[in-house]
Amino acid sequence: KQEVTQIPAALSVPEGENLVLNCSFTDSAIYNLQWFRQDPGKGLTSLLLIQSSQREQTSGRLNASLDKSSGRSTLYIAASQPGDSATYLCAVCGNYKLTFGKGTLLTVNP
Amino acid sequence: EPEVTQTPSHQVTQMGQEVILRCVPISNHLYFYWYRQILGQKVEFLVSFYNNEISEKSEIFDDQFSVERPDGSNFTLKIRSTKLEDSAMYFCASSALRTETGELFFGEGSRLTVL
Numbered sequence: 001k002q003e004v005t006q007i008p009a010a011l012s013v014p015e016g017e018n019l020v021l022n023c024s025f026t027d028s029a030i031y032n033l034q035w036f037r038q039d040p041g042k043g044l045t046s047l048l049l050i051q052s053s054q055r056e057q058t059s060g061r062l063n064a065s066l067d068k069s070s071g072r073s074t075l076y077i078a079a080s081q082p083g084d085s086a087t088y089l090c091a092v093c094g095n096y097k098l099t100f101g102k103g104t105l106l107t108v109n110p
Numbered sequence: 111e112p113e114v115t116q117t118p119s120h121q122v123t124q125m126g127q128e129v130i131l132r133c134v135p136i137s138n139h140l141y142f143y144w145y146r147q148i149l150g151q152k153v154e155f156l157v158s159f160y161n162n163e164i165s166e167k168s169e170i171f172d173d174q175f176s177v178e179r180p181d182g183s184n185f186t187l188k189i190r191s192t193k194l195e196d197s198a199m200y201f202c203a204s205s206a207l208r209t210e211t212g213e214l215f216f217g218e219g220s221r222l223t224v225l
Binding site for chain 1 (some may be wrong): 114116145151152153154155158165166168201203208209210211213214215216217218219221
């Protein structure tokens with residue numbers, strides 16, 4: 001059974017800092033990995049999708065990497081802003097469904 | 111930008127009542143899903159739907175649950191007789207390609223509170 005773990009559970013940083021969020025998964029037989037952002041009480045906003053054959057994807061200040069063999073992904077956020085404050089969720093696709101981690105609650109302080 | 115829309119945003123119901131949650135997926139998408147998130151817990155898969163039938167479902171998706179695409183635009187989740195433990199945020203999602211290949215887009219969610 002796939003298990004997804006995200007570390008740290010919470011992170012508080014000053015504005016402007018570069019930061020890394022970590023995601024690990026137990027079964028490396030995945031098709032893809034997706035990073036989402038969730039604001040309090042809101043839906044999931046897709047940030048990046050990495051296919052299993054890819055090593056990384058970039059969108060603006062976000063860069064996600066995938067090391068399938070070691071069961072790890074990282075989400076790098078450059079020059080963080082207060083508007084980046086949210087919960088970041090990692091989800092891996094094994095058979096037909098996404099399995100989610102519990103998320104990292106990020107607070108960027110002005 | 112196209113988006114998945116869900117109604118209602120919040121529904122309060124009594125235990126044992128039937129509830130229907132509605133979703134309008136992105137218009138050219140072919141794959142539809144329901145996920146849920148119990149407060150403080152992980153988002154978890156309920157069901158996937160393609161070509162007017164269920165393609166996969168989780169063990170959570172028992173006989174109390176059903177899904178339907180009654181017309182060309184709506185996708186509904188029905189809970190026949192709600193229990194206290196059905197209280198959760200229910201997310202609808204859609205994708206142009208199947209989950210193994212495509213990006214899933216989620217709606218804002220419908221919060222269900224069962225009293």
